[in-house]
Amino acid sequence: MSKVKTLGQFIIEKQNDFPYAKGELSRLLRDIGIAAKIVNREVNKAGLADILGDASDSGETNIQGEIQKKLDVFANEQFIAALSVGGEVCAIASEENEEMIVVDNAQSKNAKYVVAMDPLDGSSNIDVNVSVGTIFSIYRRLSLSGPGNIEDFLQRGTDQVAAGYIIYGSSTMLVYTTGKGVNGFTLDPSIGEFCLSHPNMKTPSSAKTYSINEGNYVHFPDGVKKYIKYCQEEDLASKRPYSSRYIGSAVADVHRNLITGGIYIYPVTAASPNGKLRLLYECNPMSFIIEQAGGKATDGERRIMDLEIKTLHQRTSFFAGSADMVDKACDFMKKYSTAEKVK
Ligand code: AHM
Ligand code: MG
Numbered sequence: 001m002s003k004v005k006t007l008g009q010f011i012i013e014k015q016n017d018f019p020y021a022k023g024e025l026s027r028l029l030r031d032i033g034i035a036a037k038i039v040n041r042e043v044n045k046a047g048l049a050d051i052l053g054d055a056s057d058s059g060e061t062n063i064q065g066e067i068q069k070k071l072d073v074f075a076n077e078q079f080i081a082a083l084s085v086g087g088e089v090c091a092i093a094s095e096e097n098e099e100m101i102v103v104d105n106a107q108s109k110n111a112k113y114v115v116a117m118d119p120l121d122g123s124s125n126i127d128v129n130v131s132v133g134t135i136f137s138i139y140r141r142l143s144l145s146g147p148g149n150i151e152d153f154l155q156r157g158t159d160q161v162a163a164g165y166i167i168y169g170s171s172t173m174l175v176y177t178t179g180k181g182v183n184g185f186t187l188d189p190s191i192g193e194f195c196l197s198h199p200n201m202k203t204p205s206s207a208k209t210y211s212i213n214e215g216n217y218v219h220f221p222d223g224v225k226k227y228i229k230y231c232q233e234e235d236l237a238s239k240r241p242y243s244s245r246y247i248g249s250a251v252a253d254v255h256r257n258l259i260t261g262g263i264y265i266y267p268v269t270a271a272s273p274n275g276k277l278r279l280l281y282e283c284n285p286m287s288f289i290i291e292q293a294g295g296k297a298t299d300g301e302r303r304i305m306d307l308e309i310k311t312l313h314q315r316t317s318f319f320a321g322s323a324d325m326v327d328k329a330c331d332f333m334k335k336y337s338t339a340e341k342v343k
Contacts, residue, residue, distance in 0.1 A: 007033050007174060007185045007194035017180045018161075024112055025138070025162065028088040029176065032115075032136055033194055035082035036166040036174055039075045039120070039134065040187060043168040046071060046126055071126050072096060075119035075134060089113050090141055091148025093312050095121075095281060100312060104147040113161070114139050114152045116281040116312075122249025131169035133251025137285035138162040153280060153312060157305030163285035165251045175201070175255065177292040182258075198259075203293040206324040207261025208242040211253045219270040223300065223333035227265075230332065250277060254286050254320065258293055263321040263329060267300065275299070275317035279309055283318050296326040300333040 005013075011026045018025050076096040083089045087107030093100045093116040103111065115138050122132040138161045141152045164176025172187040174194050184198030210231045217225065231242040245262070247253050253264050266277050277283050287297035287304040297304040297320035307316060319329050 004188075004193075005196040007196070010183065010185070010196050014178070014180070018178055024088045025178070027086060028083075028113055028115070028138065029162065029164075031082045031086035031088070032079070032164070033174060035079045036134060036172075036194075037187065037192065038078050038082075039071075040166070040168055040172045042071060042074055043120075043126070043132065044172075046129075071132075072120045072123050079117055079119050079134070079136075083115055084108070087111060089115050089148075090143075090146075091152055092117070093153050093280060094119055095278065095313070098313075100148070100150060100153060102147040108147075111148075112141055114141055114148050116153055116285075118278070118281045121251050121282065122247070125247070125249050125252075130247060131167055131249050131252035133168060133249060133255075134166040135251060135282055135285050136164055137281055137288070150312070154309050156307065156309065157279075157284035157287055160284060160288050160305075163288040165255070165285065165289070167251050167255050169252060169255075173197070173255070175258075175289060177289050179288075179292065182289055182293045201258060201293050203258050203290065203295045204261030204322055205294065207257070207322050208239050209245050209257060209260060209262030210242050210265070210325070211244070211246045211257060211262060211321075212265040212267075213246055213248070214244065216269045216271070220267055221300070221333065221337040223335065223337035224265060224267045224329070226336050227329045227332040230328070250282060250286065254290070257321045258290065258295070261322045261325075263319065263325040265319050265329065267317045267319075272315065274315040276315060277318045279304070279307060279314045279316045280312055283316055283320075286318075287320060290320050294323065295321050296323045297321075298326060298330055300330060300337070 011029050015026045084103050088111050090111040091100050091102050091114045095118040117136040125132050139155050143149050162178040166174045173184050175184040182201040185194035186197040188195050233240050268275050283304050290297050299317045300319050319326050
C-alpha cells in the first residue's frame with residue numbers, strides 16, 4: 001500500500017473536525033486545490049509562453065493602482081471560475097476586483113461560504129522566476145440566503161473557518177488550516193496530486209531570520225528601526241546578529257519563516273501610511289496559519305485577527321512569525337513608537 005495521502009483523502013478524513021457543513025467545506029477546499037493546479041501549470045510555463053508582461057499594452061492596473069501582470073488576471077479568473085461552478089460560495093472578494101463578486105447561479109443556491117483571496121501575490125516576482133503565491137480565506141456567510149453581500153466579508157479574522165496559501169516555488173505547496181493545526185501538501189507533478197508532506201506544521205518560538213524591506217528603513221517607525229538594529233547586534237546568547245532574508249513575496253517569506261522560524265514585518269511607511277498588505281485576504285489568512293502553527297501575528301500592537309474590518313481592501317501593518325520574535329518587535333514598537341504611528 002502506498003503511504004501517500006492526497007489532499008482529497010486528507011480533507012475527507014478530517015472533515016469530522018469541521019464545526020459544520022462538513023461536505024460543503026470539503027468540496028470548497030477541493031475546488032481551491034483544483035484551481036491551484038491549473039494556476040501552477042501556467043506559473044510554471046511563464047518563461048515559455050508569451051504570457052509575461054503587463055495585462056494590456058496600456059498597462060491595465062488593479063484598484064490599488066498597481067500594474068497587473070497577465071498571470072494575475074489568469075489566476076484571478078481560474079479561482080473565480082472554480083469557486084463559482086463549485087456551488088459552495090455565494091460571493092468572492094479578490095485583490096484584483098474593486099467590488100466583491102456575487103455568485104448567483106443554479107449551483108450556488110445553497111452556498112454557505114464566502115472566499116476572500118489574493119489570487120497571485122508577489123506578482124512583481126513572476127518575471128524573474130521567483131516564488132509567488134495564492135492566499136485564501138474562508139468565512140461562513142452571515143446573510144441568510146441568496147447572493148452574498150459585503151457584510152459577509154466584514155468579519156474579524158477570528159471568524160475564519162479555514163485559510164491557506166499555495167506557494168508556487170521550487171516545488172508547489174498548498175498549506176491550510178481549519179483551526180485544528182496546519183498541514184502542508186506538496187504537488188507531485190507526476191500524479192498531479194497535492195500529497196501530505198508537512199503534517200501538523202509548527203513554527204519555532206524563536207529563530208534567527210528577519211524579513212523586511214530594509215530599503216524603506218528611513219521611513220520606518222522608530223520601533224521598527226530599533227528592532228532592526230537589535231537584530232543586527234552581536235549577542236552570543238541570543239545568537240545575534242540574525243540573518244536578513246527578504247524575497248518580496250509575502251507567501252514565500254512567511255512560508256520560509258513558518259518552517260525555519262523567523263519574523264516577517266511590513267510596517268507603515270511613507271509610501272504606505274496604513275501598511276501595504278491587505279487585512280482581509282493577506283494578513284488574516286496568513287495570521288490564522290501562523291497562529292495555528294504556534295506563532296503570532298500583530299499590527300505592531302494588536303492581534304491581527306482581532307482587528308475590525310471596514311472595507312474589503314483595508315490595509316494594515318503586519319508583524320508575524322515566531323512568537324518570541326514578534327513579542328520582542330512589539331516591545332520595541334511600544335517603547336519607541338507612538339500609538340498613532342502603528343494605527
Ligand atoms: P501584491 O499583492 O501587489 O503582490 O503586494 C504584496 C507584496 C507581498 O507579497 C510582499 O511581501 C510585498 O508586497 C513586497 O512589497 P515591497 O516590494 O514594497 O517590499
Ligand atoms: Mg498581494
